[in-house]
Amino acid sequence: MSDTADTADPLALEQQVCFALSVAARSVVAVYRPLLEPMGLTHPQYLVMLALWQHAPLSVRRISELLQLDPGTLSPLLKRLEAAGYLRRERDPGDERSLAVTLTPAGQALRERAEAIPPAVVERLGLPLEDLRDLHAALTRVIASVQ
Numbered sequence: 001m002s003d004t005a006d007t008a009d010p011l012a013l014e015q016q017v018c019f020a021l022s023v024a025a026r027s028v029v030a031v032y033r034p035l036l037e038p039m040g041l042t043h044p045q046y047l048v049m050l051a052l053w054q055h056a057p058l059s060v061r062r063i064s065e066l067l068q069l070d071p072g073t074l075s076p077l078l079k080r081l082e083a084a085g086y087l088r089r090e091r092d093p094g095d096e097r098s099l100a101v102t103l104t105p106a107g108q109a110l111r112e113r114a115e116a117i118p119p120a121v122v123e124r125l126g127l128p129l130e131d132l133r134d135l136h137a138a139l140t141r142v143i144a145s146v147q
Contacts, residue, residue, distance in 0.1 A: 031124050035117050039110060040084055044069075046114070048077050052087060053111045057102040059092065086110060 013019055029043045036046050051066045052058060060078065064071045078101060081087045086107035092098040122129060 028121075028125070031121055032117070035120055039113055044073075044077055045081055046117075048074070048081060049086065049107065049110065049114065052101065052103050052107065053114070057100050060089070060099045060101060063101060081107075 009015070032043050032046065036043060041049065047067050048063060051063050055062075055066070058066075060071060060074065063069075063078075064074050067074070069077075078087065078089055082089055085104055088102050088104055089099050090102070092100040122132060125132065127135075
């Protein structure tokens with residue numbers, strides 16, 4: 001089959017947006033892995049920490065909303081981060097049904113080390129910053145369109 005036949009096939013693997021997004025997501029997360037391992041973080045844990053560094057304290061519900069993660073997926077992440085000493089989960093005094101998540105001093109200090117991650121990722125991807133900004137904007141539009 002020729003390349004022109006492949007582009008005409010609506011089911012050609014290389015033409016699927018879902019395929020490109022899936023491979024790109026796995027590949028980019030793989031770039032983060034060696035940068036996060038020395039800090040003892042997985043990529044999903046890093047996303048939790050990003051939310052907390054920006055907005056702490058947060059309720060578990062709010063973290064779930066920000067990261068677009070199911071609370072059942074989020075709970076084990078929070079437990080592991082708490083066991084690592086980076087955060088505390090406590091009942092919100094204003095609403096006993098809600099868990100408030102706050103950073104510990106160790107979690108706050110980790111932010112300084114994490115500041116080296118974004119430029120390292122940009123360097124490892126080897127793409128111009130403007131291309132990455134354009135990609136982010138396009139992905140943000142895709143996310144908004146499916147919600």
